[in-house]
Amino acid sequence: MKEARAQRLRRLRRRIHFLLDSGGVGDRTAGIVHSALVTLVILSIAAVVFESDSAMAARFGPLFAAVECIAVAAFSIEYALRFWSAPDHTLFAEMRPLQARLAFAASTSAIVDLAAILPAFLSVFLGADLRILLILRLARFFKLARYSPGIRSIVTVLETERRALFASGVVLFGVVLFMAAAMYVVERDAQPEAFRSIPAAMWWAIQTIATVGYGDVTPITPAGRIVAAVAMVMGFVMLGLPVGIVATAFAEEIHRRDFVVTWSMVAKAPLFSALDASAIADIMRYLRAQSLPAGALVVRRGEPAHSMYFIAAGEVDVELPEGPVRLGEGQFFGEIALLRKTSRSANVRAATPIKLLVLDAYDLHIFTQRNPEVGRQIEAIAASRAEFRPRPGDGDLIEAEIDDRDIASREAAP
């Protein structure tokens, strides 16, 4: 009785994790949750921004307050649910529940989530609406990063290129310093107020190198103008450097993430090799590209299934109790749970960096109806793999129960 309740709770936790973290792909409810959260983030940011205009605040004050109340309530529930369901997150899959929750709480996205609700609680506890809280309320803007692959790509780029960016920042600072010092030397006598010290001259140097040039401080001596001309030219070079680093890395990241699904990639899969040109063109419309680094968990045992995967490049390990089975280019996985309408029967992990072609359950259904031979082949391979599966001592437990039993033993471990 107690065990049945615990199992129900674990299934609920897994479902909640899926609804919040699947990105709305392949499931209607998850799609609705995803869109509702994004809409709420946008509405609450709009409310904070327009509330700063006193005429708007006087007219729509109650509406802004209502939006804020709903947003804080929804984001608080979201945070609590994410915290609770953290053990089901692929990143924390190998941790104990408490460890997984703490790891979640320390992650950047969880800190952003907390920042989104903190101002409301702080203003209740402190009893005052501090200005700084306004900036914190806008921090919820960064919640959008979780829902946008594009923003995530930029964050990844900034992270991977941090050394190059830091180096160009240091060089930039050096140029500002030298230009300010040169200007201090040549202009100090002519303009003792504006160039009274190197830090004061740095204000001029930063404006000039950044090509802003407010014009509040300008050189008046010939030597000062020569220094200024050098600073302007250096400015172009110095600013071009970080822009170039980020732009190149961003283009590479986008290409890596959403590589183009090519004809040869699809035709290379033995399953599709017998198809004629129109059927290959048909399946290409349904396939989505996904790139993952080595070690990433693609499919997690016990999770609900929404797609199957074809390996366009790289290798994966299907982690079976008997030992890992390696699948490579042209092979597929994730079909058993789709065909049997059960949860995933095994973990599948990237053994090398991989490029996958993802086919959603609904599209698989449509495609195999149009190409029954492909359907039969997938069914035959799924049957032979499933046959390989029974474990001694598993008796007649269904997959979900086996999985619950695994999780229960992980959670019970000290």
Ligand code: CMP
């Ligand atoms: P699915 O159950 O959806 O998710 C895990 C996948 O691992 C499964 O589909 C199969 O595609 C794959 N798999 C399971 N057992 C085997 C096996 N014995 N050999 C190769 N692949 C397997």
